[in-house]
Amino acid sequence: MEQQRSIVIIGGGIIGCTTAYYLSRHPSYSSSTTSITLLEASARGTAQGASGKAGGLVAKWAYPRELVDISYPEHVKLAEEHNGTERWGWRFVSCGSWEGHGEDLGDSGSGVGKGGQKKSLEKTLGLEDVSTTREETGLPDDLLWVKEELTTSYSPMSGPDGSAQVHPYLFTTSMLELAKEKGVLAVAGSATSIEREGRRVTGVSYRDSENQTKTIPATHVILSAGAWSPSLLPSLPISATRAHSVTIRPNSSTTIAPYVLFTEIRLPSNASTMHSRIVTPEIYARPDGEVYACGPGDDSRLPKNVDDVVVDLAACESVRDHVASISQELRDGEVEKRQACFLPVVSVGGGPIIGEAEKIAKGLYIATGHTCWGICNAPGTAKAMAELLFEGKIRSGNLKKLSPSRFL
Numbered sequence: 001m002e003q004q005r006s007i008v009i010i011g012g013g014i015i016g017c018t019t020a021y022y023l024s025r026h027p028s029y030s031s032s033t034t035s036i037t038l039l040e041a042s043a044r045g046t047a048q049g050a051s052g053k054a055g056g057l058v059a060k061w062a063y064p065r066e067l068v069d070i071s072y073p074e075h076v077k078l079a080e081e082h083n084g085t086e087r088w089g090w091r092f093v094s095c096g097s098w099e100g101h102g103e104d105l106g107d108s109g110s111g112v113g114k115g116g117q118k119k120s121l122e123k124t125l126g127l128e129d130v131s132t133t134r135e136e137t138g139l140p141d142d143l144l145w146v147k148e149e150l151t152t153s154y155s156p157m158s159g160p161d162g163s164a165q166v167h168p169y170l171f172t173t174s175m176l177e178l179a180k181e182k183g184v185l186a187v188a189g190s191a192t193s194i195e196r197e198g199r200r201v202t203g204v205s206y207r208d209s210e211n212q213t214k215t216i217p218a219t220h221v222i223l224s225a226g227a228w229s230p231s232l233l234p235s236l237p238i239s240a241t242r243a244h245s246v247t248i249r250p251n252s253s254t255t256i257a258p259y260v261l262f263t264e265i266r267l268p269s270n271a272s273t274m275h276s277r278i279v280t281p282e283i284y285a286r287p288d289g290e291v292y293a294c295g296p297g298d299d300s301r302l303p304k305n306v307d308d309v310v311v312d313l314a315a316c317e318s319v320r321d322h323v324a325s326i327s328q329e330l331r332d333g334e335v336e337k338r339q340a341c342f343l344p345v346v347s348v349g350g351g352p353i354i355g356e357a358e359k360i361a362k363g364l365y366i367a368t369g370h371t372c373w374g375i376c377n378a379p380g381t382a383k384a385m386a387e388l389l390f391e392g393k394i395r396s397g398n399l400k401k402l403s404p405s406r407f408l
């Protein structure tokens with residue numbers, strides 16, 4: 001007799017939704033023997049956290065290498081199979097590090113906002129070989145939306161053969177829509193506990209929108225609640241970093257060439273202190289003409305629910321001012337979104353954490369801690385989870401380094 005599985009995924013970010021997709025596409029999946037339920041706490045639906053508010057870079061040079069090696073080709077395949085170009089803004093993109101000076105915008109904002117100490121999002125850590133600057137500044141001919149006269153150097157980090165992008169919100173919601181077509185059920189509710197009997201999971205209890213507590217029976221539970229994962233498994237070494245971002249719509253007559261820029265901008269000296277400051281926003285041109293920009297992380301406290309994340313408008317204003325200080329197109333553009341989100345960081349280093357947490361309970365799986373590369377690494381994580389659940393082992397690569405037994 002075929003094994004009956006009841007799988008509950010906790011968290012409807014990119015990791016949960018992409019896992020639902022890969023489970024529903026695994027050759028051993030059949031809706032008559034396996035039920036898959038995805039539980040999401042937000043009253044506004046899926047992708048309301050980091051997964052809907054990230055930049056969307058997908059890079060061959062991201063980290064950890066063993067997961068990127070699975071993820072990158074899967075991104076390419078998904079885009080081909082489901083018309084990712086139209087559906088989630090998939091395209092190959094050039095990526096570079098830009099250094100130079102920012103122009104005075106008048107009152108350019110303090111850049112501080114609330115929320116304490118600023119932290120790097122550390123995306124360029126995986127880059128082993130950053131090219132030296134080309135002749136003069138090295139600024140590419142078609143990169144016309146940053147001012148040449150403010151540029152000290154441009155170093156390509158990767159051409160379009162090594163980097164691509166997605167619109168993270170559209171990718172995440174598409175993954176869930178495609179999973180639903182194969183029978184995955186999405187439920188609105190906040191998981192309150194993972195139920196166990198002895199050393200086996202038996203279900204997930206949650207509060208629904210009417211504050212009623214309910215339990216979904218489960219043979220397998222996948223915890224992919226991003227920065228909130230420790231609220232269900234306190235021993236998980238996951239901390240939360242908040243980051244602000246804005247989207248800017250340049251005026252319609254402007255062409256924004258496809259680049260992702262990691263900047264280092266020396267701002268003009270402050271009149272009172274006579275000190276200049278360096279800021280490092282990331283800027284992502286998107287296929288629909290929108291430009292996304294994000295600032296540094298901070299250690300503001302994680303609220304109970306993603307819907308309660310506080311947006312510090314001063315921090316958003318700083319991001320806008322910093323990118324506007326090097327680009328007339330961004331200065332003239334209209335800010336459409338001012339937003340904040342929390343990314344899940346493995347507090348002991350390394351990660352993400354992917355695999356079965358057998359030491360805690362049989363049938364309990366962890367998929368979280370993707371720091372600044374969760375958009376890139378979601379397909380590899382999801383494929384590995386599907387293999388683990390249906391075949392008992394990860395076949396696509398060696399992810400032992402990421403096993404929960406090394407972190408719990």
Ligand SMILES: Cc1cc2nc3c(=O)[nH]c(=O)nc-3n(C[C@H](O)[C@H](O)[C@H](O)COP(=O)(O)OP(=O)(O)OC[C@H]3O[C@@H](n4cnc5c(N)ncnc54)[C@H](O)[C@@H]3O)c2cc1C
Nearest residue numbers: 011013014015041049051055056057191226373374375376
């Ligand atoms: C500014 C910024 C830019 C970034 N840019 C990039 C990039 O360019 N490329 C890249 O690869 N990565 C990027 N990232 C990182 C990426 O966004 C994250 O790694 C990824 O989104 C994490 O996805 P997740 O599904 O684990 O978490 P989340 O997106 O946070 O999703 C977790 C979900 O779980 C839900 N949840 C929480 N608790 C419960 C509960 N009890 N019950 C039910 N549901 C619950 C939440 O509501 C949420 O929807 C960026 C991150 C930030 C902050």
